[in-house]
Amino acid sequence: MKILLNNDDLNEALKSVSNLGFVPTMGSLHKGHISLIKHSKKACAKTIVSIFVNPNQFNNKRDYIRYPRNYKKDLSILRKLKVNFVFMPNKREIYNSKRIIKIAKKDKILCAKYRKGHFEGVIDVMERLTKICSKVKKSNKIKTFWGDAFKSIKDIEDSKYDKIFVDLNDDQYCIDLAKKNMRGLKRILKKGGVITAQVGSKDKKPKQVENWCKVLEKSFGNVNLSGAYIPSFDCKWNFASSIMR
Numbered sequence: 001m002k003i004l005l006n007n008d009d010l011n012e013a014l015k016s017v018s019n020l021g022f023v024p025t026m027g028s029l030h031k032g033h034i035s036l037i038k039h040s041k042k043a044c045a046k047t048i049v050s051i052f053v054n055p056n057q058f059n060n061k062r063d064y065i066r067y068p069r070n071y072k073k074d075l076s077i078l079r080k081l082k083v084n085f086v087f088m089p090n091k092r093e094i095y096n097s098k099r100i101i102k103i104a105k106k107d108k109i110l111c112a113k114y115r116k117g118h119f120e121g122v123i124d125v126m127e128r129l130t131k132i133c134s135k136v137k138k139s140n141k142i143k144t145f146w147g148d149a150f151k152s153i154k155d156i157e158d159s160k161y162d163k164i165f166v167d168l169n170d171d172q173y174c175i176d177l178a179k180k181n182m183r184g185l186k187r188i189l190k191k192g193g194v195i196t197a198q199v200g201s202k203d204k205k206p207k208q209v210e211n212w213c214k215v216l217e218k219s220f221g222n223v224n225l226s227g228a229y230i231p232s233f234d235c236k237w238n239f240a241s242s243i244m245r
Contacts, residue, residue, distance in 0.1 A: 004087045019045035027051040028068045029077050048085040057121030159190045166197040182219040189244045196241040203235045216242045
């Protein structure tokens with residue numbers, strides 16, 4: 001496994017690769033990332049994984065500073081998966097030119113309404129990363145793999161888990177998305193198992209929390225709402241849990 005720290009290293013390592021799978025990450029690798037990497041390895045001749053904690057998608061600098069970083073563990077996971085290349089650039093390598101990303105006012109809804117600059121930062125870094133990998137050799141066939149947690153549920157056997165944690169945003173789009181997939185979540189949860197969802201802040205968004213609880217109540221019943229104060233959000237964050245009967 002080759003570790004590439006800058007664009008020159010990347011150009012040299014990938015100049016003869018003709019079928020490349022690219023899995024962009026911010027590190028702290030988990031089962032979702034691993035699933036995407038395995039899919040890339042099956043679909044492509046070579047796989048490159050990037051680890052870059054993108055500062056431009058954090059609208060709160062404290063969140064960026066506190067974002068978990070465990071590169072030693074990440075690299076150990078990638079070695080076991082036999083990934084071909086790991087791209088670990090610094091900020092200067094990615095943001096070597098200025099550009100402005102604007103999202104139309106009509107599109108600033110749901111999560112984008114409350115996280116100023118977040119999606120502009122995500123769009124910007126993904127375009128930059130994909131362009132960097134793609135320009136290595138114009139004849140390269142580049143495939144970028146993104147996660148779809150609910151799609152992966154289809155591959156899981158019935159009654160597999162004792163506990164499920166649903167970590168989605170508290171906007172109505174994500175609530176509706178979870179609602180459409182509750183049958184799949186029920187299928188993979190063991191009888192007596194517990195499902196817990198991050199439902200947002202009742203202090204700041206009581207309607208969204210109420211809607212989340214309704215989704216769980218309809219599918220599982222016996223909803224229990226708890227909370228914890230999150231300093232970076234300066235409010236109490238709520239979690240709703242139900243037991244599979």
